[in-house]
Amino acid sequence: MSRRPAAVAASVLAVLALGTTSACSSNSSASTGSSGSTPTVKLMAGGLDKQIYLPYQLAQQLGFYKKYGVDVQLSTEQDGGVGAEEAMASGQVDMAGAWYNHTIEFQAKGKAVEDVVQLSGAPGEREMCTKKSGVTSGADFKGKTLGVTDLGSGTDTLTQFLAAKKGIKTSQFHRIAVGAGSTAIAALQNGKVGCVMTTQPTVAAIQKKGVGTSAIDLATTQGATAAMGGAYPAASVLARTDWVNAHKDTVQKVVDALVATMHWINTHSAADIANKLPASYVSNQLVTKADYIAALTEDKGQFLPDGLMPAGGPKTSLATEKLVGNVKGSVDLSKTFTNDFALQANKTEGFKTTTTPAGPNG
DSSP states (O other), rough: OOOOOOOOOOOGGGGGGGGHHHHHHHHTOOOOOOSSSSSSEEEEEEEETTTTGGGHHHHHHHTHHHTTTTTEEHHHHHHHSHHHHHHTTTSSSSEEEETTTHHHHHHHHHHHHHOOOOOOSSSEEEEEEEEGGOOSSGGTTTTEEEEETTTTHHHHHHHHHHHTTTTTGGSSSEEEEETTTTTHHHHTTTSSSEEEEOOTHHHHHHHHSSSSSSEEESHHHHHHHHHHSSSOOOOOEEEEHHHHHHHHHHHHHHHHHHHHHHHHHHHOHHHHHHHHHHHHHSSSSSHHHHHHHHHHHHGGGGSSSSSSOOOOHHHHHHHHHHHTTTTOOOGGGGGGGGGGHHHHHHHTTTTTOOOOOOTOOO
16 A cells, blocks of 8 residues: 555554553544534555546545534555554544455454445556566466555555465565555566556556556455456445444444445446546646546446445455465354445435445455
């Protein structure tokens, strides 16, 4: 995940134990606004301007947080700084806009974190490679230097997974952090890496500049299923279980707003979505607005219409974590996610759900 400017504390705080920081968090989390009735929630995302994370900002632009009675203060990851999931776990923010797999990793480390609403059924990533690299699948990673957003990030895990599925060990290739956007593109252009795993709009910019093409597609639910053996739940909202239990009404408001956003995405075009986002997200030094819309049209299938964790998703994610060696012990998947808030949000609004929800075993 990319690190972008945000008002966050020094990254050293991220390694503090959950028990040490939860008390501090409870003093500031979900505080009431000036009216004394609207809770405030701090949510950090792994790159607000990335297409895979667009629902968080779109909900703000549509006025849905306000509509459902919650003041969500958004921030984004900082280059070289603490990750969104780490900031959440250490109490710097209340919620994280990050990938579901982190809940599994946290449980393996003895920390209780859960996914309260699932926004996508695919990573939204593509392995972008130069023609010179000769990469067409994970089997070709051997001897290559590959770019990921950050070591330990979701893209890092996926890169290792694609290799492991083809029998390639992590010791047989090299991974380096290249971020996203201009830094990822430069790494390809300069020959620093043969491939980078990245998302839109960086993908569109790489294609437009002619420095790389999509070798492996994990951008849609169908693509992820083909490459990984099942839907891979990625973008979501994560929070510490103790915080969720202490702020259920507030959590429900946030989920209500995001479920309404997912329904809006499902019933509107890529152009409609782009028109609602901040201008700097859709037209900048990397892409034109037309490029952004074309890319979103292509990869819009990653988004789930109802915020539900899809059946089989947690199992696929756990299998990925085990294959790359991030998790070695047993994991209780029922404690890593809940569909309760999303089901209630859909019921309240009268939305028809189409995603088959995961059961307690994933």
